[in-house]
Amino acid sequence: MLNDIENVQEPLTAQRARFDDGPSCRFCDAQLRHDFVDLGMSPLSNSYLKPADLARMEPFYPLVVFVCERCFLVQLEEFESPDRIFSDYAYFSSFSESWVEHARAYTQMMVERFGLDPNHHVVEIASNDGYLLQHFAAKGIAVLGIEPAANVAEAAVKKNIPTRVEFFGESLARRLVAEGAGADLIVGNNVLAHVPKLNDFVEGLRILLKPDGIITLEFPHLMRLMEENQFDTIYHEHFSYFSLHAVRQVMAAHGLEIFDVEELSTHGGSLRIYVSHQARSAGARVEDLAAREKSAAVTDLETYATFGEKVKHTKRKLLQFLIAAKNEGKSVVGYGAPAKGNTLLNYCGVRTDFIDYTVDRSPHKQGQFLPGTRIPIHHPDRIRQTKPDYVLILPWNLTQEITEQMGHIRDWNGRFVVPIPEVKVL
Ligand SMILES: [Zn+2]
Numbered sequence: 011m012l013n014d015i016e017n018v019q020e021p022l023t024a025q026r027a028r029f030d031d032g033p034s035c036r037f038c039d040a041q042l043r044h045d046f047v048d049l050g051m052s053p054l055s056n057s058y059l060k061p062a063d064l065a066r067m068e069p070f071y072p073l074v075v076f077v078c079e080r081c082f083l084v085q086l087e088e089f090e091s092p093d094r095i096f097s098d099y100a101y102f103s104s105f106s107e108s109w110v111e112h113a114r115a116y117t118q119m120m121v122e123r124f125g126l127d128p129n130h131h132v133v134e135i136a137s138n139d140g141y142l143l144q145h146f147a148a149k150g151i152a153v154l155g156i157e158p159a160a161n162v163a164e165a166a167v168k169k170n171i172p173t174r175v176e177f178f179g180e181s182l183a184r185r186l187v188a189e190g191a192g193a194d195l196i197v198g199n200n201v202l203a204h205v206p207k208l209n210d211f212v213e214g215l216r217i218l219l220k221p222d223g224i225i226t227l228e229f230p231h232l233m234r235l236m237e238e239n240q241f242d243t244i245y246h247e248h249f250s251y252f253s254l255h256a257v258r259q260v261m262a263a264h265g266l267e268i269f270d271v272e273e274l275s276t277h278g279g280s281l282r283i284y285v286s287h288q289a290r291s292a293g294a295r296v297e298d299l300a301a302r303e304k305s306a307a308v309t310d311l312e313t314y315a316t317f318g319e320k321v322k323h324t325k326r327k328l329l330q331f332l333i334a335a336k337n338e339g340k341s342v343v344g345y346g347a348p349a350k351g352n353t354l355l356n357y358c359g360v361r362t363d364f365i366d367y368t369v370d371r372s373p374h375k376q377g378q379f380l381p382g383t384r385i386p387i388h389h390p391d392r393i394r395q396t397k398p399d400y401v402l403i404l405p406w407n408l409t410q411e412i413t414e415q416m417g418h419i420r421d422w423n424g425r426f427v428v429p430i431p432e433v434k435v436l
Contacts, residue, residue: 033087035078036208036249037260042076044311046084047241047318049073053381055245055352060378068381073353075244075251077314081259084232084251084314086244088206108411110141112276113199116226117145120195124224126151130194133186133218135178136201140166147171154191156182161374179207183214193218196225200277202257203229203248212264216287225266225285232256233306234279236313239431241321242354243278253308254281254299261285271296278407278430325358327433332364340399342427344368345412347375347387351404354429356382365402369393390416397422406430 033042051070059068071089078085120126128150134143137155139162146153147170155173157163166173176182178201186192196219205211215225230243232253244251252260258268261283270284270293281299307313335342344351347370355361361383369390370376376389393401393416401419403409406428413426413436426436 033076035081035083036085036088036206037083037256037263038078038081040078040080042078042085042087044077044079044314045318046075046077046314047244047321049075049241049244049321049353049357052246052353052356054247055349055381056247057381058347058375058378058387059381059384064379064384070382071246073244073246073357077311079311081256082253082309083256083260084253086246086249088249089246106408106411108408109276113142114145116197117142117149120226121146121149121151124195126195128152131191132195132197133191133193134197134199136198136204137166137171137173138162140169140171140173142197142199143171144169154186154193179210179214180217181214183217186218192220192223194220194223196223198225199228200230202227203250203252206249208250208260209264212260212266215285216264216266219266219287221287223286226282227257227285228274228276228280228282229257230277231273231279231281233303233308236317238278239320239324240278240350241317241324242350242357242430245349245353247349252281253303254283254296255303255308257281257283258300267292268296269293271299273299276407321357324430324432328354328358328360328429331427331433331435332360335400336364341366341396342400342402343393343396343398344385344402344404345390345393345416345426346370346404346408347372347378347380348405352381352383354404355380355385361385366396366398367392368404393419393424398424400425400427400435402427402429404429409436 035042050073052073053068053070075084075086131152132146133154135156137143137157140155143153143155153171155166155171156176156178157173158175158177160175163173163175196215219225229252232251235243235251254271261268265288266285267288268283268285269290272282274280274282342364343366347368362385365385367386367388369388369392371390375387378387401424403412403426409428428434
């Protein structure tokens with residue numbers, strides 16, 4: 011009995027060392043033997059709790075990230091089926107004004123650059139509530155959304171955006187092509203990183219794309235994650251973390267070529283890759299970024315080995331700030347209830363002992379509690395009522411939007427605090 015307990019409490023690294031056949035790379039199948047960062051045990055970051063759930067236990071999973079020594083894909087093991095993770099998703103894209111604007115600007119640029127017109131067919135994978143396809147539909151272009159979360163897909167259908175409630179992969183791509191629904195443009199924003207079966211997904215892209223078609227995919231750039239210490243963007247729903255180097259190999263393995271790349275400011279620094287069937291030559295921006303990644307040594311395991319220490323340092327800085335604020339009798343609340351906030355708060359062990367509550371504009375989250383930390387989520391008006399001394403911005407990528415919307419906290423000398431890349435009082 012005593013032995014059993016000891017076994018359960020043995021550290022993860024020790025457990026792992028006992029297994030020769032540990033996890034393998036989801037792209038190249040090499041064995042994963044190198045940790046990138048260990049964020050301890052964490053619940054699924056989108057598993058918000060209803061009041062009735064507070065009396066129950068929650069599943070926690072190891073949040074350990076590996077780097078593949080062969081292809082340098084940074085990745086998590088899959089602990090939960092995507093079904094369970096994504097079937098009732100609480101994130102509705104349309105609740106972020108800056109994200110809807112991002113989608114509008116993208117649509118305009120794509121229509122102009124590639125001459126898209128009503129003869130073309132645009133398919134978006136992980137189309138959420140139709141926040142993006144609505145802009146193509148408004149230009150008379152035929153659209154199809156693919157969205158596995160039934161609750162958000164329903165919101166898209168209400169906006170007259172045809173939406174299939176399914177996971178995308180080779181099987182769905184073949185069925186769509188058989189139905190004559192091949193794509194001139196496939197859009198995938200923040201989906202590639204969320205795909206556990208990476209090769210099945212990319213093969214699906216190849217199949218669905220018409221011969222002259224174009225794919226654009228957006229995902230956070232690993233180089234920025236590392237440079238700017240964005241460890242909170244690591245969570246179980248987010249399986250892969252790509253450098254251009256890694257994603258280029260993945261595409262090439264499926265006969266696809268990256269012919270252009272843009273570096274975007276979204277989500278703390280993302281890449282938007284432009285992909286086609288092999289034919290176009292790689293543009294200057296691809297070669298430029300490839301060269302910069304090379305100087306940043308993205309193909310050197312040493313580069314990945316130092317990240318974990320940086321993360322621990324950030325945890326201590328955040329706790330130092332919170333402890334000092336509480337010792338001075340100040341009140342601290344959160345703003346936002348994003349997935350990344352849940353990684354940050356769970357990793358740092360910050361609960362209602364430090365943060366009274368958080369707020370979120372999405373009514374789907376209001377009245378619920380953050381997973382693990384069980385911090386209550388209220389309507390943003392709550393901040394005006396309780397006049398806290400500090401507002402910790404959890405979706406730090408939206409800092410500008412939030413400080414503008416919530417500027418009235420200055421009326422009572424309230425201050426905004428941003429946790430990443432390091433704690434800063436604004
Ligand atoms: Zn690999």
